[in-house]
Amino acid sequence: MINFAHKISTKMTEKYTKIKQIYEGKAKKLYTLKNYPELLLQEFKDDATAFNALKKGTILNKGTINCELTTFIFKYLGKRGVKTHFVKQISPNEMVIKRLKIILIEVVVRNVAAGSLLKKTTLEEGQILAKPIVEFYYKDDSLGDPMISDSHALAMKIATEKDMKTLRQMAEKINKILKPFFLKRKLRLVDFKLEFGKDKKGNIMLGDEITPDTCRLWDSGTNKKLDKDRFRFDLGGVNEAYAEVRKRITGKA
């Protein structure tokens, strides 16, 4: 009897009501929630942009697919000791997250040479890196998200030395977990981008999303690109690539 009553009251308080949109980015919106000042609702959109929004479009079911994938992957990381902002998926394209103070740094991890790395080095696309690379970018659209070093971050006071060490360690740990995770699903994790934030106590947690928008994923047998590069470079089969990644990870067609 007591358990039953408890279940009902938990269910009632878990009704999340959106109050106000506080942010709209290129692929997601954030809302505050009634009765939960320390949480937010993150909504995933079908909209896609590339090259700092110079290119715009939509990808069929991307909002739902990316919400499902982020839910699946953040739960997987959470079980392996990575603190994340994920709380609960509450609709096909919405999840409740912890409200964090976002650190204005995008952390990119690379296992295989691709994308902007090809313009900075003599490495050729597809070359396996002797050691994974961790890069930091200053999250500022007006500057076009420039690559920065630890010293730039400290000089601009966007992070402390300890924060930078934590970001690197967390990024490396996430890479170690996700490389075999994807490979089991016949996907090569070529590179990916992470964002982090701090909770009220100052704990650094993984935020944002992990999806084919923010990762390069190649078929492990053929190296076929199954990510946003199909949209960025007009390779065709964009919707199909997202659907394929969903199928391989969640089992849903």
Ligand code: TMP
């Ligand atoms: P890059 O090779 O263009 O620097 O991209 C590295 C990774 O970061 C790739 O997996 C795509 C992801 N990424 C984002 O998630 N957002 C961005 O704005 C950019 C430029 C890259």
